[in-house]
Amino acid sequence: MKKAMLFVVALLFSVSVNAATLSLTEVGSTIASQSADVTSGSVVLGSGTVSTGGTWSSEFALTTDEDTPVVIAWSFNPAIIGATLVFGTLGDTVSYAITEDFSFTAMLTAGADYILSIIDATSSVVKYDVSVSAVPVPAALFLFAPALLGFLGMRRKAAVAA
Known part of the structure; x- marks a missing residue:
């Protein structure tokens, strides 16, 4: 019965694991209109539009x-035709x-201010979106440790009995 209770507690603990909270703010843009649509949470979203041709830029803080x-x-x-x-x-x-x-994975450090921008972009009319999502710690990680300890305990019990 104790093992079943420990399993249930470990399962409840693993389900409550949350990803980090991100914050996204607008810094500025040239020729483009931009907005931070979802500014806080484990997923943040920004977007913008360019309504005239030419070279434009857009910058967000994260x-x-x-x-x-x-x-x-x-x-x-x-x-787009090209951008950096x-x-x-x-x-x-x-x-x-x-x-x-374009998408990529990066490691963020707590308390650091990051810039996320498109510069020297060339296009005519375009709509752009940026999405930043925190990768949560897998719930299975918290289930793996108790299971491993249980197997080691069973092995030790078998060695003592022999």
């Missing part, structure tokens, strides 16, 4: 309350040359 891996996805409708995606902290950024929808 923070988190705990260290966490995130998936960052940019999408464009229709596709910049991500990182002030003074430590990474740039990607992109011409279509």
Whole structure:
């Protein structure tokens, strides 16, 4: 009966695991109109539109309350001709040359301010969206440890009985 109760407690604990809370704010844009549609939570969303042709840019600020891996996805409708995606902290950024929808995984540190921007983008009329989602710790991780300890305990009990 004790084992069944421990299993239920471990299961309830594993279901309550949450991802980190992210915050997304608008920093500024050139030629593009932008908005942070969902500004806080484990998934944050931003979007914008470009209504005239030319070179445009859009920048968002991103923070988190705990260290966490995130998936960052940019999408464009229709596709852009070319752009540079910049991500990182002030003074430590990474740039990607992109011409279509783009996603990547990054590790965020709690308390650090990150920039997430598209610069030197060339297109005519376009709608763009950015999605940042925290990757939660799998619930199975919390079930794996008690199961492993149970197997080790059974092995020890068998060794003592022999």
